[in-house]
Amino acid sequence: MIYTALDNFYLTDEQLANTPSVAEGEIDAETEFKLRVYGAELIQEGGTLLKLPQAVMATGQVLFHRYYCKKSFTKHAVKRVACACCWLATKLEENPRKIRDILNVFLRMECRRENLPLEPLDYFSKRYDHLKHDLIKNERLLLREFGFIVHVEHPHKFVLNYLQMMGMGQELMQEAWSLVNDSLRAPLCVRYNAEVVACGVIHLAARRLKIALPESPPWYSLFNVEEKDMECVGRMLCGLYSMPKVEYIHVVSADKPLSHCCFADPEKPKEKIAALAAADASPKGAESPKADTPMTDATGATPSEAGEAAKASPAPEKSSAQATPVPAPSVSGVSGGG
Numbered sequence: 001m002i003y004t005a006l007d008n009f010y011l012t013d014e015q016l017a018n019t020p021s022v023a024e025g026e027i028d029a030e031t032e033f034k035l036r037v038y039g040a041e042l043i044q045e046g047g048t049l050l051k052l053p054q055a056v057m058a059t060g061q062v063l064f065h066r067y068y069c070k071k072s073f074t075k076h077a078v079k080r081v082a083c084a085c086c087w088l089a090t091k092l093e094e095n096p097r098k099i100r101d102i103l104n105v106f107l108r109m110e111c112r113r114e115n116l117p118l119e120p121l122d123y124f125s126k127r128y129d130h131l132k133h134d135l136i137k138n139e140r141l142l143l144r145e146f147g148f149i150v151h152v153e154h155p156h157k158f159v160l161n162y163l164q165m166m167g168m169g170q171e172l173m174q175e176a177w178s179l180v181n182d183s184l185r186a187p188l189c190v191r192y193n194a195e196v197v198a199c200g201v202i203h204l205a206a207r208r209l210k211i212a213l214p215e216s217p218p219w220y221s222l223f224n225v226e227e228k229d230m231e232c233v234g235r236m237l238c239g240l241y242s243m244p245k246v247e248y249i250h251v252v253s254a255d256k257p258l259s260h261c262c263f264a265d266p267e268k269p270k271e272k273i274a275a276l277a278a279a280d281a282s283p284k285g286a287e288s289p290k291a292d293t294p295m296t297d298a299t300g301a302t303p304s305e306a307g308e309a310a311k312a313s314p315a316p317e318k319s320s321a322q323a324t325p326v327p328a329p330s331v332s333g334v335s336g337g338g
Helices: 013-017 029-049 054-067 078-092 099-113 126-146 156-165 170-185 194-209 219-223 227-241 270-281 303-312
Strands: none
Touching (some): 029 170, 054 078, 054 126, 054 170, 078 099, 156 170, 156 194, 170 194, 170 227, 194 227
16 A cells, blocks of 8 residues: 655655556556556646646646556546546646536547547536536545645756756756656656656756766765666656657456546447537427417317307306405595695
C-alpha cells in the first residue's frame, strides 16, 4: 500500500515498478507507461481547449500520475480519471470551469480521436446526468485516495530561478520550459522531487543546445541534486520523445460496460448517430387532422349532434338563491373624513 504523506508524494524505483496495474499481472509496464502518457496528453489538450493556465494542467497531470500509483488502470478508466483530474485541478488552482464545459471538451476530444461524428451534448438528457454524476463520483474517489492531501510543487519555478542564478540566456530558458512541460507526461513527478526534475531538464536542454554549464564546482551540487538522478530524468525524457504517438488501449475489465470508460454513447454506432443527426436537422411540422375524420368534443359527439341535443333539452330553472337579489352592505357605520 502506498500512503500519501503531508510533505509530498514520491515513490522508490521498486514501488514505481510494482504499481497496482503491474502487480496484479493484468497489464505490463510498457502498456501502463503508454496509458500514463495518453491520460496526461488528454489533460494537456483539454486544458488548452478550456484556455486554462499551464499551472492548472500541470496540477491535473500530477494528480493523474499519483492516482494510478494507488489504483489499477484495469479497474478505473483512464479517460474518466483524466477528466476528473482536470476538473479538480481547476478548483485547486482557483480557475474553475463549469462541469458542462469540461464534459463537452472531453467528449469532443474523444470523438475526434476515435473518428466518431461530432455530436453536441444535450444538457437535459439522461446521458448528461449520467456523465455529470460519474464525474462527481470520480472526483470524490480522487480526494478519498489522496486523503485530501493535494498539495503539488511544480519544477517550473526552479527552472527559471536556477537559470537566472547562472546567468543563462532566453534561448536556454525557453528550451528548458518546453522540456519541463513535456516531463509531466511521464511519471517523473511521482519519482523525483521538483528540484531534481528541474536540474535534469536544464541538463538535457543545455546538451541539446550545446551550451556549457559551470563545472567547478558542478552547478547541480548547489541545489543538492545528485548526477545519477539528474541523468535518469534526461534518459526518461529521451525515451519519451522516441515513442510514436500514443493511442488509447482498452484495458478495463470485461465486466465493466463500455459506458464506464468513454464519453461517446456506446449504444449508437456511427451510422445510427449520423441518421439521428440528419433526422434532427429536418424540420418537424405539426400533424393536421385527417379530412375524413369528424371533429368531436369531450363526450365524443360531433358539433351538429351537440347542437340538436341542446335545443331538445329544457332550460334549467333559476334557483331561489339566484333569483333573490343580495342587499348592498350598509355604510352607515363608516365615518367619513371631516
